[in-house]
Each structure stands twice: as structure tokens, then as C-alpha cells.
Amino acid sequence: MTTAVSAPAERRAPGSDATDSGAPHGYADELSAVLIDGATLQAKIAELAAAVAADHHLDTPPLLVCVLKGAVMFVTDFARALPIPAELEFMAVTSYGSATSSSGVVRILKDLDRDITGRRVIIVEDIIDSGLTLSWLLKNLATRGPAAIDVVALLRKPEAVKVDIEVDYVGFDIPNEFVVGYGLDYDERYRDLPFVGLLGEHMYR
Numbered sequence: 001m002t003t004a005v006s007a008p009a010e011r012r013a014p015g016s017d018a019t020d021s022g023a024p025h026g027y028a029d030e031l032s033a034v035l036i037d038g039a040t041l042q043a044k045i046a047e048l049a050a051a052v053a054a055d056h057h058l059d060t061p062p063l064l065v066c067v068l069k070g071a072v073m074f075v076t077d078f079a080r081a082l083p084i085p086a087e088l089e090f091m092a093v094t095s096y097g098s099a100t101s102s103s104g105v106v107r108i109l110k111d112l113d114r115d116i117t118g119r120r121v122i123i124v125e126d127i128i129d130s131g132l133t134l135s136w137l138l139k140n141l142a143t144r145g146p147a148a149i150d151v152v153a154l155l156r157k158p159e160a161v162k163v164d165i166e167v168d169y170v171g172f173d174i175p176n177e178f179v180v181g182y183g184l185d186y187d188e189r190y191r192d193l194p195f196v197g198l199l200g201e202h203m204y205r
């Protein structure tokens with residue numbers, strides 16, 4: 001099943017509302033807007049978790065494969081919102097480094113610790129931008145003999161996707177702009193923000 005996606009609510013200046021406060025700030029001058037505040041993220045994650053649970057009536061718990069580092073915040077909230085048992089695995093892949101567009105070359109920095117043969121896998125991704133990472137991952141994991149692979153992604157940029165991939169559960173379709181926070185980085189910074197914001201262009205142009 002494919003879940004409905006929502007567009008983010010209107011943008012706000014960083015630090016302008018209580019729902020994004022509590023951030024390790026000092027970042028405010030570097031962001032141009034808050035795109036999705038923390039409360040909106042949590043409400044959407046609860047919806048995604050309910051949709052996934054409704055589709056997974058299994059004797060064996062699904063294996064959540066978190067794609068590090070970007071999906072770290074998402075998987076921890078998602079797993080706790082999921083009303084069915086699940087197991088967690090971590091894989092670290094990278095293709096962006098310190099750039100704002102994909103190098104197109106996906107490298108494994110840390111592989112799964114377990115055999116996934118016969119398991120029902122749910123890939124947990126923070127963002128589908130060009131789609132190259134997910135497309136590569138789907139092919140890579142498919143060679144390992146899982147029973148099924150589903151994908152849950154918090155964010156997707158429909159205008160940027162270059163490959164035809166089916167995504168089962170998507171949180172928000174967002175504009176084709178570089179976002180940070182809630183696990184997403186620019187050159188390893190901003191992952192610690194509790195909301196998704198737009199990085200000011202002066203920070204990378």
C-alpha cells in the first residue's frame with residue numbers, strides 16, 4: 001500500500017515558534033526557514049507507523065533497516081511509534097559527503113550485521129532526493145534473499161527523483177531545496193536539530 005503524503009505547512013523563520021524551540025540553536029542565522037516543525041514530524045510518524053502496522057500481520061517481526069546516518073532520528077521515533085514488534089538493523093551508506101547533490105556513487109561504510117534471507121525487510125530512509133541511494137540499496141538487498149522489501153521514507157523531493165522506484169510509505173513531499181535537521185546534514189552539521197529546516201543558500205553557494 002502507498003500512503004498519502006502531505007506537503008509541509010507554510011515555512012516560518014527559524015526560532016519563531018515554540019514548536020521548534022529546544023533546538024541546539026546558534027544555527028538560526030544559518031537556516032532560512034523551518035519547513036516541518038517537530039510536532040508535525042511526530043504526527044506524521046505516528047500515521048506512517050499505523051499504516052505500516054496495518055499491512056504487516058506477521059508471525060515474525062519485520063526487520064527495520066535504518067539507513068545511516070540520515071535516518072537515525074526517524075528510525076528511533078518510528079520504531080517507538082510502531083504498534084507491532086520489530087527488529088532493528090543498521091547500514092551506513094553515503095554518496096553526498098560535503099556536497100548538496102549526489103555524487104552518484106553509493107559506498108557502504110557499514111554493512112548489516114545479520115543475514116536477511118527469508119526476512120521481511122522495511123528500509124527506513126530519511127529522504128529520497130535523486131533516488132540513487134534507494135535504488136542502489138533495493139538492488140543490493142534484493143541479492144540477499146529477503147522475503148520482501150518495503151520502504152518507508154520520511155521525505156521525498158518529487159522534482160529531483162531521477163529513477164523510477166516504488167516507495168510504499170512516504171511522509172512528506174517537499175520542494176527541491178536542500179534541507180537539514182532531524183538527522184539530515186550538510187557536511188555533518190545540523191543533524192541534531194529537532195525539526196526539518198531549509199539551509200540558507202549563503203551557507204553552501
Ligand SMILES: O=P(O)(O)OC[C@H]1O[C@H](OP(=O)(O)OP(=O)(O)O)[C@H](O)[C@@H]1O
Nearest residue numbers: 068069070094095096129130131132133
Ligand atoms: O536520493 P539520494 O539523492 O540518493 O539522496 C538520499 C540519501 O542521501 C543522504 O545520505 P548521505 O549520502 O548524505 O549520507 P548520510 O545519511 O550519512 O548523511 C540521505 O540520508 C539519503 O540516504
Ligand code: HPA
Nearest residue numbers: 129177178179180184185
Ligand atoms: O536535501 C538534503 N539534505 C541533506 N541531505 C540530503 N541527502 C539528499 N538530499 C538531502
Ligand SMILES: [Mg+2]
Nearest residue numbers: 070096097185
Ligand atoms: Mg548526508
